[in-house]
Amino acid sequence: MVHVLTRAIAGGCLAGWCLWLAASPVWAQAPRVHYQHAGALPPGAIGSQQLQRGGPLPGYFQPVEVRAPKGARVSLALDGRFSSPQPLPFKAGLLVGQVYRLQVTGIPNHQGAEIYPTVELINRLYPPVGEEFRFPVPIELTQQELEMALDGKFVTRVIYVENPRAALPVAQRPNGEQPFFEVQPGDDPLAVADGLGRPIAILRIGGRLPPEGGPDAHFLYGSPPVLVARSSGLCEEAAGIVETAKE
16 A cells, blocks of 8 residues: 655644555565655755665656646646646656656636645655556645645655555545544654655645746756656657656
């Protein structure tokens, strides 16, 4: 199972912590990794340190599935600009160790507002060869957290693979919503996730907007390359698509 830890900060103070449960099967557990750095480090710092460990991480495109509230539109930074909004949910392979910028528009009840989250892959899953896109990491942009970001809060979510011995005894909701749990204030989400399983990705929502002249390379974290399924509308978008894969 893939789970999610969330932290929301307002004005430099801890506003609240939540633990989200995402129903998604995962194949093959890797050995435990105990993180020596904090989840509050800037985007890219943790992923870069992970790559220095070598192994099967450098150069691997980890498939993710981006979800958002009905009516919202999500674009991905490609080749120095944002793609056209993609039908949701959409899948894409993101390089482990890199940071990807998203653009979220059409947020229900907040027409005209824009949010620019980032996704940082810090580890990977180990599905059967050739079936990577069947088992993506869920990246869910919830209405609640988008509204928290619009209110000036900064939300950090750590997505991790559950350790079966630390599984949460919680039933899945029939409507598919992710149940959440409050955890202790002051805890580091990455450290907590590491105690419950194996952290895979960090989603950061809120705070930053593009410069007045439009998104630049710094804001877009260099627009890392993306691996997409052949059926994806992203295939014809930009040079940032390095290759395509079977979904």
